[in-house]
Amino acid sequence: MVSLTADDVKKIAHLARLGIEEKDVASYAKDLSGMLDLMTQMSDLDTDSVEPMAHPMDQVQRLRADVVAEQNKREKFQAIAPQVEAGLYLVPKVIE
Amino acid sequence: MHNKSIAELAKGLRSGEFSSLELTTAFLDRIKRHTGLNAYITVAEELALEQAKAADARLAKGSAELLTGIPIAQKDIFCTDGVKTSCGSKMLDNFIAPYDATVVEKFNDAGAVMLGKLNMDEFAMGSSNETSYYGAVKNPWDVNTVPGGSSGGSAAAVAARLAVCATGTDTGGSIRQPAALCGITGLKPTYGRVSRYGMIAYASSLDQGGPMTHSAEDAAIMLQTMAGFDDKDSTSVDLPVPDYSVGLSRSLEGLKIGLPKEFFGEGLNADVAATIEAAIEEYRKLGAKVTEVSMPSLRLAIPAYYVIAPAECSANLSRFDGVRFGYRCENPADLTDLYTRSRGEGFGKEVKRRILMGTYALSAGYYDAYYIKAQKIRRLISDDFKRALSEVDVMMGPVTPSTAFGIGEKIGNPIEMYLSDIYTIAINLAGVPAMSVPAGFAKGLPVGLQIIGNYFTEDRLLNIAHQYQQVTNWHQSAPKGFE
Numbered sequence: 001m002v003s004l005t006a007d008d009v010k011k012i013a014h015l016a017r018l019g020i021e022e023k024d025v026a027s028y029a030k031d032l033s034g035m036l037d038l039m040t041q042m043s044d045l046d047t048d049s050v051e052p053m054a055h056p057m058d059q060v061q062r063l064r065a066d067v068v069a070e071q072n073k074r075e076k077f078q079a080i081a082p083q084v085e086a087g088l089y090l091v092p093k094v095i096e
Numbered sequence: 097m098h099n100k101s102i103a104e105l106a107k108g109l110r111s112g113e114f115s116s117l118e119l120t121t122a123f124l125d126r127i128k129r130h131t132g133l134n135a136y137i138t139v140a141e142e143l144a145l146e147q148a149k150a151a152d153a154r155l156a157k158g159s160a161e162l163l164t165g166i167p168i169a170q171k172d173i174f175c176t177d178g179v180k181t182s183c184g185s186k187m188l189d190n191f192i193a194p195y196d197a198t199v200v201e202k203f204n205d206a207g208a209v210m211l212g213k214l215n216m217d218e219f220a221m222g223s224s225n226e227t228s229y230y231g232a233v234k235n236p237w238d239v240n241t242v243p244g245g246s247s248g249g250s251a252a253a254v255a256a257r258l259a260v261c262a263t264g265t266d267t268g269g270s271i272r273q274p275a276a277l278c279g280i281t282g283l284k285p286t287y288g289r290v291s292r293y294g295m296i297a298y299a300s301s302l303d304q305g306g307p308m309t310h311s312a313e314d315a316a317i318m319l320q321t322m323a324g325f326d327d328k329d330s331t332s333v334d335l336p337v338p339d340y341s342v343g344l345s346r347s348l349e350g351l352k353i354g355l356p357k358e359f360f361g362e363g364l365n366a367d368v369a370a371t372i373e374a375a376i377e378e379y380r381k382l383g384a385k386v387t388e389v390s391m392p393s394l395r396l397a398i399p400a401y402y403v404i405a406p407a408e409c410s411a412n413l414s415r416f417d418g419v420r421f422g423y424r425c426e427n428p429a430d431l432t433d434l435y436t437r438s439r440g441e442g443f444g445k446e447v448k449r450r451i452l453m454g455t456y457a458l459s460a461g462y463y464d465a466y467y468i469k470a471q472k473i474r475r476l477i478s479d480d481f482k483r484a485l486s487e488v489d490v491m492m493g494p495v496t497p498s499t500a501f502g503i504g505e506k507i508g509n510p511i512e513m514y515l516s517d518i519y520t521i522a523i524n525l526a527g528v529p530a531m532s533v534p535a536g537f538a539k540g541l542p543v544g545l546q547i548i549g550n551y552f553t554e555d556r557l558l559n560i561a562h563q564y565q566q567v568t569n570w571h572q573s574a575p576k577g578f579e
Contacts, residue, residue: 009452016410016455017417017432018448019440028452034511035453039399042469045476052471053478055301055331056287056527057551062330076194082424089419092430 002036116165120148164207169259187442197294215249241500244274251278269520276495276544287527288333291326299408312561316340349383359493367538391480397522403470410454499541
């Protein structure tokens with residue numbers, strides 16, 4: 001039986017930069033513990049000699065010629081941004 | 097008009113029996129009459145009428161293709177230039193896609209009319225369409241039940257005749273399960289067959305787009321347009337696309353069907369089992385030979401999937417940071433607060449659960465125990481499929497352990513919801529193609545027969561489904577009130 005504590009959940013949420021409400025922490029801890037319980041079944045099987053599979057076709061990343069393929073659409077992309085000014089994306093001050 | 101096949105509609109458009117504008121208007125009217133199903137997130141009426149007029153002009157010129165003027169709908173996971181693309185999430189409620197997905201571009205080039213964007217589970221994470229920011233979709237066969245998910249809006253729209261056909265995507269069953277629960281035909285192609293460019297990513301090594309239609313004949317036409325190599329998708333497979341319609345009429349004499357015994361064990365509803373057995377009996381009459389096969393690693397498919405898919409999702413969804421597009425929280429105190437609150441307020445509970453799970457599985461100290469272990473199990477499952485599919489041509493079984501469940505019935509218990517994907521998930525891990533075909537009803541609700549084939553044998557699957565649809569008419573049944 002794997003059991004995650006409220007502190008574990010808060011730590012994971014911080015790693016993911018994911019805000020979760022205090023009132024939901026207990027239910028996430030319960031759900032994630034349930035999922036981890038399900039996953040312990042995997043240890044039933046000896047997989048020492050098995051190669052991990054990342055891609056169904058065992059294909060490797062394809063390379064392409066280093067040439068410009070897309071047009072610059074900055075204005076179109078920035079039209080859907082939360083906050084822009086003078087062609088730049090705005091965020092809260094990072095450097096004091 | 098709304099009960100006709102794509103081929104019949106194409107004929108009607110050419111003979112002048114009706115125009116694309118009339119056809120499109122008829123579907124838009126039906127959509128307005130049945131908003132209670134909540135199948136659409138966005139109805140693109142103006143664009144659809146414009147595209148219909150352009151299609152009529154193209155038909156008049158004689159340069160039309162089979163899909164020219166046919167009103168279809170897109171799952172709201174496919175980016176559509178100038179049209180809101182929400183992925184079922186508050187995070188993208190304000191997102192007007194700045195470009196078209198390759199799949200959308202292909203339908204546009206073929207002259208298809210896009211009626212709108214279909215409801216779905218948030219970021220395709222769900223099996224009931226209840227995780228959508230836009231609310232649950234209702235199953236037209238019984239509005240108190242779910243249509244399945246994540247392509248629930250697509251399945252409900254096609255079943256209710258609110259589009260001729262629709263696109264869906266399938267990461268762990270998201271085309272096949274809703275197709276089964278809504279009594280339509282759905283095909284998840286081989287991984288890499290259909291471009292993922294512009295299809296908002298959930299779990300990139302599993303996601304695959306495919307057609308959701310009334311019949312295998314229609315699915316062949318849709319897949320013909322969707323399939324093919326795409327330079328913009330780094331995992332697209334560069335193999336020629338066969339003609340999917342030409343082999344539909346092939347005889348099934350001597351076809352070797354394997355029934356994985358793991359698909360017929362404990363947990364399968366007895367009425368569903370009886371319906372599937374009756375469907376397999378039809379195949380025997382069509383000349384198929386049926387044997388039992390075994391896939392011993394299958395029992396670990398759900399645990400492996402719920403490591404791999406959340407791990408990939410936690411990486412993919414890190415792009416939603418409240419900076420370049422999508423939701424941003426009010427008055428962020430600093431950059432970390434901007435990220436944390438934008439994501440916390442923009443994502444729903446199921447998405448958060450999977451991001452947390454994936455972050456945990458990928459974090460230092462757990463990576464080998466969970467992620468690498470799951471990838472090794474994935475290899476064993478894939479080997480099971482390869483072995484079984486060297487003994488038989490295709491495998492058959494149920495798509496789901498039961499028919500559509502009630503709205504609200506499972507949403508409070510995520511693990512129980514995950515377990516309902518028991519027959520679909522392993523297929524995505526292996527990457528092989530599979531279909532859901534309407535096989536009858538259990539207590540008034542549709543049952544789907546699953547047909548699983550070897551890599552890149554979509555043509556054979558369509559042929560096998562089509563032959564069944566020549567001797568049965570389950571795929572033509574319409575829910576009451578939507579005939």
